[in-house]
Amino acid sequence: MAYSLLIRNCGHLLTLTVSDANGPLAGPAQSNWRIIPDGYVACEQGQIVAVGPMPELDQALVTAATEVIEAAGRVVLPGLVECHTHLVFGGNRAHEFHRKLQGETYLDILASGGGILSTVRATRAATDEELLQQALRHLVDFRHYGVTTLEAKTGYGLDTDTELRLLRVAQEAGRRQPVRVVPSFLGAHVPGPEFRGQPREYLQMLVQDVLPRISPTEVPFVDIFCEEGAFSVADSRWYLEQARELGFRLKIHAEQLHDLGGCEMAAELGAVSIDHADYLAPAAAARIAARTNGRTVAVLLPLVPLFLRQEQYAPGRAFIDAGLPVAISTDFNPGSCPSKNLWLALQLACLKMGLTPAEAVAAVTLNAAWSIGQERECGSLEPGKRADLLVLDVPTLEEIPYWLGENPVREVIIGGQRI
Template sequence: MWDRLLTDCHVLTMVPTPGDPLGVVRNAAIGIHEGRIVRVGRRTELAGTRAAEVVPLGGAFVTPGLIDCHTHLVFGGTRAAEHAMRRAGATYEEIAAAGGGIASTVRATAAASVTELLDQSRARLHALIRGGVTTVEIKSGYGLDPASELRLLNIVRTLARSEPVRIVPTLLALHALPQGADRAAFVERMIEDLLPTVARLGLATSVDAFCEGIAFTHAETERLFEAAAAHGLPVRLHAEQLSNSNGAALAARHQALSADHLEHLDEAGAAAMAAAGTVAVLLPGAFYTLRETKRPPVDLLRRHKVRIAVASDCNPGTSPCLVPQLAMNMACTLFGLTPEEAIAGMTVNAAHALGLAGEVGTLQPGKAADLAVWRIAEPQELGYWLGLMPERRIFRGQDQ
């Protein structure tokens, strides 16, 4: 006997079939046992199946639980004042040069107690959960010294152990250079001191960096990635956000799970990503907040058959986004994704970006029973509405 049988629904399996990129099964049912999917099929095919609980969904659409594969969720304070500065015309670089940007969040984060950081981060996490997220990546990066980064990753671990959501912790080891710091000494400390400690304690499952003119160089990033590989940790990269620094090709060379942002990606970078299987993570919230005008080259990614993921990039300065479906809408409206691409971007492709494609992202037997139930008439509405919330969210087989 199964634990649950969800009936009277239409299922977006996210396993493409000819002519149907969403793999829709209409008039469907889903069998769940011990937190996993055991059967997905037409309701008539599952008729007579025994389950401890039968849950009719009244014609709703069911997707895999949403996957937010790029967030900076743990931080102190806000940067609302910088929002006003941007509206007055200040650029990202000008705000950073004036002591704002990442540096201001680092100060606010250092000033907050662990309890305050937990409370603030938990509230943001709850907002994503309400929006249908069942898996979320959370980066460190607002500590900028080993002790502070470990503090943040331990907060991420506490959230993972106390909330009904799958959390993927990432060490953002090279995010920004502290003001007045010796550059070589800082990079050395983060790679030779912090990274081995994080690996030994199991506080992160991947390593990230910000490769950009205002951040870290190719050589510094490459050194970090080589050290990560030595510790058995996969990598991802903030790349080509503000300029074409060939970061995507660098990421691909190290078999990165993802390269993220990519507004200035060129064809060589796209080809390298395709060859390496590196996922393109698009972050329309940052594009919108920064009022950028150069869009990621979506047609280039399509032509090279690079998987496209979409994420909220929730962070205090450039993407204060707490509604995952809004990121899907913005990916369609601002970047030209189809609704089907946007849905895949926060399900199956986001799972690949986190190295979790065997566990989540599609509705198939054996996968985790992480689902979102939507009161919509057609799947395309998931790319249409602004801030749509699911009717219910199921995590590991149970309503949460």
Template sequence: MADSAPYSLLIIDAAQVLTLTGGAPDQPLAGPDASGWTIIEHGYVACVADKIAAVGPMSELNRARIGPETRLLDATGRVVMPGLVECHTHLVFGGNRAHEFERKLRGETYLDILASGGGILSTVRATRAASEAELLASALQHLAGFRHYGITTLEAKSGYGLDRDTELRLVRVARAAGQQQAVRVVPTFLGAHVVPPEFKAAGPQAYVDFLLREVLSDLKGEAAFVDIFCEEGAFPLDVARYYLEQAHKMGFGLKIHAEQLHDLGGCEMAAALGATSVDHCDYLTPAAAARIARQTQGRTVAVLLPLVPLFLRQQQFAAGREFIDGGLPVALSTDFNPGSCPSKNLWLAVSVACLKMGLSPKEAVAAVTRNAASALGLAADCGSLEPGKRADILVLNVGSVAEIPYWLGENPVREVIIGGELG
């Protein structure tokens, strides 16, 4: 990027520019750094093509780089911040599970519904029956909704096929959806979501052996990460360890759904194997979180999903405050899916994380930008407003960072810029 090139887009007079800069470069923010990042009062952000060119106070703006083709965007009185990174969704699926909502209201638990053939298995049946065109149309509709909330990068997990052809189709659809609109999509393979009916008699070990033998070899270059649900009713700890070890040998990055409903030790196990993130963590103890932070030197991110216990009417929320104090980087996500979180509102997740997990507004914003990018291995590319990074930027209809979680459930987004393009 030439230092003298005219700006293609210039956002001016922002009340606050939330840079998310600070701490070790391109690493997640943990401990005091999670709230110690830099805010620029009365600032600007300048872009050249799809990259950020300059960020600073208005008093330091290089006006010589404003040319006749520069598009000016007035952000007077408003917050400017990085685009949101949604680091845990189940984007591609068939049907919905509205018919199970009343069962939840009557007191049936997540595992009760799963054991009766509902839950994930209900969505598996609908997804297997859906055509590729139907799945793609649904994914594109959901991505438009995510963009409305300011999401500029999104992870999309498979996991509702549980057979070779459907699982590969889900990854293929996620990639195609990412290519057909502006929001960047990062596919993750969650074939080990639960054991499918075809392997019920053979058991979890036989099923992961099948995935390793028949499926993962076809995912090279298609999905960066492999994930597994380590939980009662899904995959036990020893099988999850074996599967992740073998997937890592095949060159995949690692993730895990763990400590959602019980403390089985899945988060510590996956972190010891070098997992990029450990997700859910509602039953992860602060002591175990501190051990993970020390063991991984802050490289493994805990992805917390506050809307899931809210929707499932559970009392246990992840101890986010203690995790941050113990040095573990924290990201936030909706966990958008048809069963335990049919919501794309990441701003609501930010508010609930402050109310129920003890995060401050600045920590919560870090959790949906820079730390969420780290959970996808993308911190060098997005998640903060720094020269050279991708120009994914939001202009909000609020005047300060403190207002972001305060307006409960509202969408503060006024403008979404993805790759330097204003939609």
């Protein structure tokens, strides 16, 4: 046997591995994972087969057939995992940007028929091919930033036919290019326009007409937006309970704009992730960590309050200190975060949420993988996982959040193939 791919002379090899880990990285473990100075990663048939310091490299397995990448003292780490996006949608909402600058809030624009509902109109009017081509263009951009696995939510159809179309388009986009796409069903984004003022009736329609037509093996997660102007805690609980009975794993958008208690409710039901959490109190985070034994991941989205010009950011430092695992995502979408720069989200998590560089890197790799059920496949550098790796144009971990807004990616490797 010979290695098919070898990345050698890595300055800082960020493995994201810890001994005896059986869940997301929480508390001190979110920063106390293994970094190998002067390391290597060896791959065979699309999988990692060996990781270690250069003196331990088995030179006999490096042959003329081995593709060798010289890291030359640079940082090497797992491919980024983008764990909260709204990938497939029609049009954009640039026309609402001026309204935001004039002081209108997210909920003001939604209540006037704009926001999510504006994108719903554009999405319903778009053809499958138009939606697919736009999604593929976005995936090229994500890959440019080193994203190798990505979650794609529906939620801009808000009727049976369009929501199912969005799932098909996301799945097709995953098949047509190398970034792995994990679809999630967010039909419960807000009530569809035909159900204005009837949130429970809309959720009943989803449970009766849509969820039975979706396979949990192909679309593992059901999500809901629990917020004023969307769905109440009581309605969200009912819906998530129905989804769980049908075999889906659970997610929630909650505590984005108000402290309603949605995060604790979803964690009680066994949610894999609680997303946004800008208004989640540290005491509640500690209760969630204790109740779930650190298995529920808080997915924080710092680019959203930045773009919406809000002052409240999730207290990520307090969450980690309370033992709640933290992941970071962009929340790429046409309304509250039209950005695919996950590095900028990582940097803002350090600046506004109190994460250290090591915690922030864990938040966009292994913890992000846990939050979308991909922890066995990606997120860390260890034998048996997919060979998804990045070579960065920085020499140390500490420089990753330092170069604000820059994309440090030099090489992207997905499934053992240079992209």
